[in-house]
Amino acid sequence: MTELTRLSFSIEKPLLEQLEKLRKDSKYANRSEFIRDMIRQQLVGRQWQDDRETLGTVTLLYNHDLHKLSEKLTDLQHHHHQSILVSTHVHMDKHLCAEVLLVKGRASQIRRLANLLRQQKGVLHGALSISSTGKSLT
Ligand code: NI
Structure with a gap:
């Protein structure tokens, strides 16, 4: 498994609230895993777009x-x-x-x-x- 990197970033409060709502609606207990899976979802969509x-x-x-x-x-x-x-x-x-x-x-x-x-x-x-x-x- 690849080594994990900790990062911090800035986000508007309303957008953070939206993120938390999405996470709770998707039943993710872990915010980091939810964000990683959102990124993977984007990557899968890109693979299909690029005809991979x-x-x-x-x-x-x-x-x-x-x-x-x-x-x-x-x-x-x-x-x-x-x-x-x-x-x-x-x-x-x-x-x-x-x-x-x-x-x-x-x-x-x-x-x-x-x-x-x-x-x-x-x-x-x-x-x-x-x-x-x-x-x-x-
Ligand atoms: Ni049958």
Whole structure:
């Protein structure tokens, strides 16, 4: 782990109050950890903006009764197997399925894959959650 450096800085009182409100709302007990995580959040956003190698999850909810939808989604995943690290399928009820894919690759490729999957007819909800491979976050 990298050595910690203590620092002091000036901040307007109302802005400090806003920071404390954000910290409490986010249930962080430790202000330093909250600020470190805010910085990391900015860095992850920057990695995605700069189209760097990233990590993300794609969640899909769909009705498997729809003609050939399951096959279509499986075909698309096979076609993009280099980007998909792991996938999980859960049968939600008699008709609905949920899948979560852990994906890794350039940000633009992951976005394209997530959009391709969620725009298939019969996919009721599709969401991309962005994360990071962890490089440059420590
Ligand atoms: Ni299922």
